[in-house]
Amino acid sequence: DTEVTQTPKHLVMGMTNKKSLKCEQHMGHRAMYWYKQKAKKPPELMFVYSYEKLSINESVPSRFSPECPNSSLLNLHLHALQPEDSALYLCASSQVSGNTGELFFGEGSRLTVL
Amino acid sequence: DAKTTQPPSMDCAEGRAANLPCNHSTISGNEYVYWYRQIHSQGPQYIIHGLKNNETNEMASLIITEDRKSSTLILPHATLRDTAVYYCIVPLNSGYSTLTFGKGTMLLVSP
Numbered sequence: 001d002t003e004v005t006q007t008p009k010h011l012v013m014g015m016t017n018k019k020s021l022k023c024e025q026h027m028g029h030r031a032m033y034w035y036k037q038k039a040k041k042p043p044e045l046m047f048v049y050s051y052e053k054l055s056i057n058e059s060v061p062s063r064f065s066p067e068c069p070n071s072s073l074l075n076l077h078l079h080a081l082q083p084e085d086s087a088l089y090l091c092a093s094s095q096v097s098g099n100t101g102e103l104f105f106g107e108g109s110r111l112t113v114l
Numbered sequence: 115d116a117k118t119t120q121p122p123s124m125d126c127a128e129g130r131a132a133n134l135p136c137n138h139s140t141i142s143g144n145e146y147v148y149w150y151r152q153i154h155s156q157g158p159q160y161i162i163h164g165l166k167n168n169e170t171n172e173m174a175s176l177i178i179t180e181d182r183k184s185s186t187l188i189l190p191h192a193t194l195r196d197t198a199v200y201y202c203i204v205p206l207n208s209g210y211s212t213l214t215f216g217k218g219t220m221l222l223v224s225p
Contacts, residue, residue, distance in 0.1 A: 004157075031211075033212075042199075042201065042215035042216060042217060042218060043152075043158065043215050044215075045212055045213070045214065048212060056212060090157050090158070092157070092158075094211060099163070100205075100211040101146055101148045101163055101203075101205050101211040101213065102148075102160045102163070103150075103158070103160065103211070103213060104160070105157030105158045105159070106157050107156055107157050108156075108157050
């Protein structure tokens with residue numbers, strides 16, 4: 001199984017809502033990532049987890065709260081978002097040794113903030 | 115990540131070889147070159163990577179110059195499904211990678 005599964009595929013939320021994006025992989029990867037991609041732009045790294053611990057936070061606003069409850073799951077909790085946060089949110093996973101540059105990406109969750 | 119430079123767009127006729135260049139003149143001796151592509155509305159997909167030797171897999175070939183300052187991704191027989199943005203990336207040589215995507219090359223394969 002070389003799949004990274006993201007749910008939901010589409011999400012519409014208001015600025016006062018609380019919602020979560022979920023990501024799951026069963027490849028035994030111990031590094032997991034969240035990227036944000038605005039329209040016609042390249043993906044931008046948000047967070048990196050290694051062995052279920054947050055190792056990189058690219059100065060992401062606190063309205064985005066990541067969580068890695070176990071080695072297969074990665075969540076992104078959303079609260080009090082702004083319309084400019086509307087984007088495609090991509091989850092990825094990789095090994096932490098060996099070919100660490102091969103990231104496996106999910107199809108993304110497309111978020112619209114009204 | 116080492117800085118990479120790619121042309122913003124390229125065209126290719128279906129069935130012909132697509133040769134996508136990338137400049138990475140500041141690459142250091144132990145840094146790999148990775149190529150990814152992103153088909154519209156999908157997540158990025160790993161294609162191939164290399165250090166200094168040429169590499170080939172079922173998707174593509176990677177040619178790295180001897181001085182390692184540039185590389186070329188070759189899709190030997192491009193199809194319409196190869197239309198995508200292609201990213202050349204040189205990630206930090208850490209225990210796990212943090213890929214930084216540049217603007218990439220938009221490859222349009224036409225009939």
